[in-house]
Amino acid sequence: MKTIIEPFRIKSVEPITISNRAAREYYLKAAHHNLFLIHSRDVIIDLLTDSGTGAMSSEQWAGIMRGDESYAGSISFQRFERVVQNIWGFEYIIPTHQGRAAERILFSVICKPGDIVPNNTHFDTTRANVEFQGAEALDIPIPESKVPDMYHPFKGNIDTDQLKKVIKKNGIKKIPLIMLTITNNARGGQPVSMENIRETSEIAKEFGIPLYLDACRFAENAWFIKQRENSYHDKSIKSIVSEMFSYADGCTMSAKKDGIANIGGVLCSNDKELAKKEKDLLILTEGFPTYGGLAGRDLEAIAIGLGEAMDEDYLQYRISSTQYLGEHLLKAGVPILQPPGGHAIYIDAKTMLPDIKPEEFPGQSLICALYKEAGIRATEVGSVMFGKKDKQTGKEIQADMELVRLAIPRRTYTQSHIDYVIEAILQVNERKENLRGLKMTYQAEYLRHFSAQFKPL
Ligand code: F0G
Numbered sequence: 097m098k099t100i101i102e103p104f105r106i107k108s109v110e111p112i113t114i115s116n117r118a119a120r121e122y123y124l125k126a127a128h129h130n131l132f133l134i135h136s137r138d139v140i141i142d143l144l145t146d147s148g149t150g151a152m153s154s155e156q157w158a159g160i161m162r163g164d165e166s167y168a169g170s171i172s173f174q175r176f177e178r179v180v181q182n183i184w185g186f187e188y189i190i191p192t193h194q195g196r197a198a199e200r201i202l203f204s205v206i207c208k209p210g211d212i213v214p215n216n217t218h219f220d221t222t223r224a225n226v227e228f229q230g231a232e233a234l235d236i237p238i239p240e241s242k243v244p245d246m247y248h249p250f251k252g253n254i255d256t257d258q259l260k261k262v263i264k265k266n267g268i269k270k271i272p273l274i275m276l277t278i279t280n281n282a283r284g285g286q287p288v289s290m291e292n293i294r295e296t297s298e299i300a301k302e303f304g305i306p307l308y309l310d311a312c313r314f315a316e317n318a319w320f321i322k323q324r325e326n327s328y329h330d331k332s333i334k335s336i337v338s339e340m341f342s343y344a345d346g347c348t349m350s351a352k353k354d355g356i357a358n359i360g361g362v363l364c365s366n367d368k369e370l371a372k373k374e375k376d377l378l379i380l381t382e383g384f385p386t387y388g389g390l391a392g393r394d395l396e397a398i399a400i401g402l403g404e405a406m407d408e409d410y411l412q413y414r415i416s417s418t419q420y421l422g423e424h425l426l427k428a429g430v431p432i433l434q435p436p437g438g439h440a441i442y443i444d445a446k447t448m449l450p451d452i453k454p455e456e457f458p459g460q461s462l463i464c465a466l467y468k469e470a471g472i473r474a475t476e477v478g479s480v481m482f483g484k485k486d487k488q489t490g491k492e493i494q495a496d497m498e499l500v501r502l503a504i505p506r507r508t509y510t511q512s513h514i515d516y517v518i519e520a521i522l523q524v525n526e527r528k529e530n531l532r533g534l535k536m537t538y539q540a541e542y543l544r545h546f547s548a549q550f551k552p553l
Pocket residue numbers: 144145146147194195196197219221222277281310312349350351352360361503
């Protein structure tokens with residue numbers, strides 16, 4: 097059969113409230129034109145994030161009931177630890193309440209002020225946690241990743257030549273670790289090839305620097321390797337995952353993505369001393385090492401979800417449904433970052449809205465228009481999220497791309513929901529000349545996009 101179906105039946109449903117445009121205009125104004133500040137009941141299709149918003153399976157719900165809530169030595173932790181060790185091959189497994197907690201603990205232990213952390217591209221929380229230690233979060237993606245309409249099968253790759261230059265220029269003492277974010281969320285959910293992971297690991301080994309994966313979307317990355325990289329077409333996802341992680345010395349992960357859980361994270365390594373320091377810090381702020389800020393039931397849900405995320409029927413449906421959205425938009429002339437990513441489609445707002453200057457936030461303008469049009473909540477991934485004020489001049493530094501991310505929660509929406517999204521975007525695209533930019537009237541010091549306030553110009 098050519099038709100790819102959702103490989104699941106729906107057992108439990110959650111109603112969506114259908115609002116009207118007048119109500120949405122009111123909600124948007126009350127939220128200072130920041131969709132993070134809108135109530136979820138006022139959203140029709142929520143594409144804000146694929147993080148923690150997936151639907152759990154009946155097996156995961158059964159796991160929730162089995163959760164052992166003992167403070168110490170929980171059986172649920174043992175199951176979680178065994179699954180993670182088995183899939184990724186790391187020895188020391190530390191549960192955390194979400195990805196950024198794993199990041200904070202890792203960077204607190206491994207980074208010092210003045211250090212540099214190279215990455216294909218840091219996600220916003222990763223960057224913020226590196227910078228919070230006084231270190232520099234350095235993005236060195238391949239140049240192709242900066243051209244939104246250029247096709248490259250592994251546009252998430254790190255620029256390995258650049259990486260070598262950075263290490264030689266700064267010296268190994270200043271580089272406590274190298275990171276690879278799989279898939280590269282901030283640059284379009286684009287995958288990293290096995291070749292690129294292997295090469296990065298060879299460079300890391302040559303200089304004696306540990307390589308860490310930001311493994312949030314490891315299963316989606318493995319699916320792309322299977323589809324696009326020679327000699328991997330006949331390999332199982334499990335064996336591809338196992339090879340990917342064999343090149344790394346550790347990882348951080350938000351289990352809210354390819355753990356298909358509503359909460360959770362994990363920090364892994366093979367370094368006994370480091371793991372000991374991390375556990376000490378964990379106890380201080382997250383909890384005892386056999387639960388790390390989670391409930392035993394969460395550990396069960398993650399352990400099961402990690403396995404389900406590697407199921408090939410699931411991955412085929414998952415990646416095809418993202419592609420379906422991307423291809424319909426492309427066909428209608430909406431500029432998107434190409435090729436479609438794993439967990440999201442990114443509209444190139446700079447190209448779509450050339451009359452709105454980057455300092456007037458074209459991406460933010462587009463997400464507000466989409467919300468007003470159809471109650472769809474998307475995220476700006478541009479100068480609101482990655483721009484900042486220059487500390488010396490006070491001037492705004494813009495991001496190099498102005499994107500709007502339509503992130504698809506796992507197993508949550510059906511094809512007709514996606515058709516609704518396509519229709520809404522095409523309607524906004526037809527009337528795009530009417531859109532105006534925004535002025536930012538408030539911003540916080542860190543991660544400003546969560547709480548920023550705007551006024552339409
Ligand atoms: N790394 C990557 C690549 C991410 O995408 C995220 C979260 C994190 C780390 C942090 O994980 O949220 O559990 O603390 N990304 C979400 C998103 C929020 O919408 O892309 P967390």
